[in-house]
Amino acid sequence: MAHPVPDKLQRPDTFNFALDVVDKWAAQSSAMEAMLWVSSDGDTVKSLSYRHFAQQSHRIAILLQQLGAQPGETMLMVLPRVQEWWEIATAALRSGIVIAPATTLLTAADIEYRVRKSKTAIFVGDETSVFKVLQIRARCPSLRTIIQVDGSRKPEEGVTSLQEALLSIPPEAQYPTIRFPWNAPAIVYFTSGTSGLPKMVRHNQVSYPLAHAATGKYWLKLSPGDLCWNYTEQAYSYFGAWNCGASLFIWDDRQSFNPLSLLYIIHRFPITTMCVPPLAWRQLVTPRCREYYSTHKPKALRECTSAGEPLDPEVIRQWQRLSGLSLREGYGQTEVILMCGNYGDLPIKPGSMGKPLPGVPLTVINADGVETKTGEEGDLAILLSPANRGHESTFFGIFDGYVDDAGQVARGERVIKDSNGQTFQRWYMTGDRATRDENGYLWFVGRADDVINSSGYRIGPFEVESTLRKHPAVAECAVISSPDEARGEVVKAIIVLAQGYTTLPADTLIKELQEFCKATSAPYKYPRKISFVGAETLPRTTSGKIKRGELRKVEWRDAKAKARTTYKL
Structure with missing residues (x-):
């Protein structure tokens, strides 16, 4: 079967993730699985199809419209790993609302900063996060609508219950979905910098929703029928897996990390692809876990990946000896998709970041914008405007820029000028330092800043x-x-x-x-x-x-x- 993602991704003029990805798979097969959801205690297991998410996102998009939501407005989402997260996110992308996903660890003060900074109009949360936002609502003039997804008690006055509100919208209701210009805003994240409070990172309709297809294809190696579990981040696996027609495995675990529980999960469920952070991998090769693994081997695991920070080479070797499976590192940022990794069938060099993904113009440069020599330390950067080309790079998996208080968007680039003072090259600086070996593999050195x-x-x-x-x-x-x-x-x-x-x-x-x-x-x-x-x-x-x-x-x-x-x- 041909892979659903073409070898070379082209940036379309218009795009809508809900229409062009979710609805596409839903139309192909009514039973095609998009998610296998498991409750925290493991007692409830749901297989949810692409058709389910297509229908629910149509209904929720209609509800958002009824509540006065407009394309371009921001919706802050503070939800645990419940299926509604993906239903609501898909509905927002369907209707042109900008989603701002955030961790459930945020305090009321953290939420207030994000609401005010992004001029959030809609807040979506569970009972716990809604309680937090109600504490600061009076100080957030842009916040017009609060939606509560679940809860043991009836929401307070002024808060919309999602489940109750959807009762009046028929299951087969259709929202008039359109494709948006590729550069229309779609997602904002908040990421830490060296100075000031978290910066607002803005992505457009394709820079994350479509470009992460490369992450799914090359690094996670996903196709229809695969089941992908990302233990931490909800967004990139969402876009990476669904672009490839794969299914997401979601365990709504709300307890502190337990490596034995993780081993039990991959033993019980047919997870083919797993991505967990280095902290988890370090614990999975301890003597206690190795003993447990001997009687709880994975049911279907084929691909193991790690991202977020560098992983010790010895951990990679120990996991290989224990499981017989390769552990492949990858490197990405909130601002950019996965830029490089030990992907495909490339030989793995333990401790290396791997090579740039196909189509990603990532390299190591010096202060003059010149590629460094083999083994020479430099700045890890993405080429935005190639020298002597007269046009932009075709790479589109990068954010629009950081949004300031006045709503202006700037990316912060290194501009290299020629002897006549004309712009010669433009680079996006990742803020990381690296070296490149004789085979083109990249090796992380450290941050260039204080993050x-x-x-x-x-x-x-x-x-x-x-x-x-x-x-x-x-x-x-x-x-x-x-x-x-x-x-x-x-x-x-x-x-x-x-x-x-x-x-x-x-x-x-x-x-x-x-x-x-x-x-x-x-x-x-x-x-x-x-x-x-x-x-x-x-x-x-x-x-x-x-x-x-x-x-x-x-x-x-x-x-x-x-x-x-x-x-x-």
Whole structure:
């Protein structure tokens, strides 16, 4: 059978993921599975077809229209892994509403920032997240509609129950779906940067919804009949799998990660393709898991992948010895689709990021925009405007840009000019450093900025610093990454204490600051390591800014070196 994704993706002038992908598969077969959904306790299992998602998204698109939603408006979604997430997201893409997916770990303050920044008109959540948004609703003038997906109690006044509202819309109702211009906005994400609060990343109708077909075909190696489980991220597997006609495996697990549960799931269900973060892979090769694996072998597993942060080569080797299956790394960003990976039938080099996917103009360059020599460190970048071509690159799997408070969109590019001052090349800088070997494989060196990547979460130091400064004990602080065996790296806070707090027990104060951060911001951002220092020990620029880079170099050079007190959970 020919693969549903062509060898070379062409950017169409117009596109609608719901119409051109979901409706297409639904029309091909009424029974073609799009999702195998399993409840948290494993007792409820649902096989949901493409036709189901086509019909439900038509009905929900009609409901959104009845509630006054307009194409181009933003809808913030804070939902666990319930089937409605995909029904609602497909409905929004069908009707031209811009979806803004967000983690359920967000606090009310996190939600308020995102609502105000994106001018969210519609909020969709479960009972827990709706409770949070009601706390800040009065301070969010753009927020017009709140939809609650589930809950043990009837929603409060002013909140629409999705299930009740859909009762008045017939199962076979049809929304007048149209294709939108390729560059019309479709998705916004919030991602951490080196300074300021999270930045708003905007994608268009094709940069994620269509371009991730390459992720599904080349890296996940999906086709109709395959069952794909991505343990963390909901979006790229959504687009990657469904473009390829494959089925998504969704386990609505809301507990902390348990590697034995993961092994049980792949033993019980016919999952062919699995993507889990490095933290999980490290635990899956521990002695306890190896023993469990001997009696709970996978039912149908064929492809194993990892993304989010670099994976230790030894873990790859151990998984190969245990399971007989290759473990293939991939590299992507919120801003771009999967850019490179150990894909297809390429020989795997443990520890390498792999090679650029077909059609992705990714390479390693120096400050002048010249490709580096073999083994030479440089900036990992995507070529947007090739030299002497006079036109843009045909690659379209990249975001439109970061959206500022005035609604202006800018990507932040490195522009190389010729001797006459004319633009010669334009590059998108990933912010990562890498080398390239003699066979074209890329090797990750590190971040070019201060962003912390802990267990796949991107954490901006400014966010954590801003939270810490709200505590009266903190006079000054700097947040950096610190090496960690399990998570790759974790958040470390270097703190100058305010007067009146310097004589308190360090352990007690550290725990108090950690709990304060967990309660004030999303829990995954809290500093797992804290050091207290004197103000005179912090390196500064001539303008007085703390040099995080110097602190980070010292931390990574000697992870065991401690300032006055370091506490690690």
